[in-house]
Amino acid sequence: MARTTGSHSDITGPRVRAAALTLFARHGFAAVSMRQIAKEVGVQAGALYNYTPDKQTLLFDLMQAHMVELLAAREDLPEADNAMARLEAFTRFHIRFHSQRPDEVFIAYMELRNLTPENFEVIEGLRRQYENQLETILRDGMRDGVFDVSDPKIAAMAVIAMLTGVNTWFQEGGRLSLAEVEQVYWDMVRKSVAA
Structure with a gap:
């Protein structure tokens, strides 16, 4: 099908x-059709296939792009020399990074079930890379005697779940600034793992 006049790849x-991204976050992957996406963009439905082979690929690409961006942003941060400072940096990074991407976060957690097994495996591998960074910080802190957790993997998952929860309620202009929320969450994270 010909590209709509004035459209550029x-x-x-x-x-x-x-x-x-917007439609999946608002209505859910299963409820959104390619026709709705085309309407939102202002192109004919058939024209979408010039940009993606199908809706599943579109979902996978959105989720993969989010995870790759997350891992790259973490990699760009300077690494602190002790586990406590590394945990604080991770905590603050997670809140700050995700607060700017509420739709991506919603899709990354709520739409995993709609991925094909092959796509799920790729996304799950990227998620594990991120989770393993926190687990390593916790293990290092346990080794150094500054953290006391019974299972570092479960503790890492619990901390990530707690930090990601900020996206469900935080609003700019609310009672606390994002920096203040970061501080409150850092205090909670620190106290939950401290020896």
């Missing part, structure tokens, strides 16, 4: 992904 492709 370097402009329309990102618009397709942005529309899918």
Whole structure:
């Protein structure tokens, strides 16, 4: 099918992904059709297939892009020399990074069930890389005697779940600033694992 007059792949492709992101977050993957995405972008439904082979690939691409961006942003941070400072940096990074991406976070957690087994395996592998970073920090702190947790893997998952929860309630302009929320959460994380 011919491309709509005035559409350009370097402009329309990102618009397709942005529309899918918004619609999946608002209505859920299963409830959104390719026709709805096309309407949101302002192209004919058939034109979407110039940018993605199907809706599953679109979901996978959104989730993979989020995880790759997350891991790259973590990699760019300077690494502290002790476990306590590393845990604080992880805590603050997680809150700050995810607070800017509520739709991506919602999809990353709520739409895993809609991935094909092959796509799920890839996304789960990327998630494990991130989770393992926190687990390593906790294990190092246990080794150094500053953390006391019975199971570092479960503790890492619990901390990530707690930190990700900020996205469900935090609003700019509310009672606390994001920096204040980070401090409250850092205090809770520190106290929950401290020896």
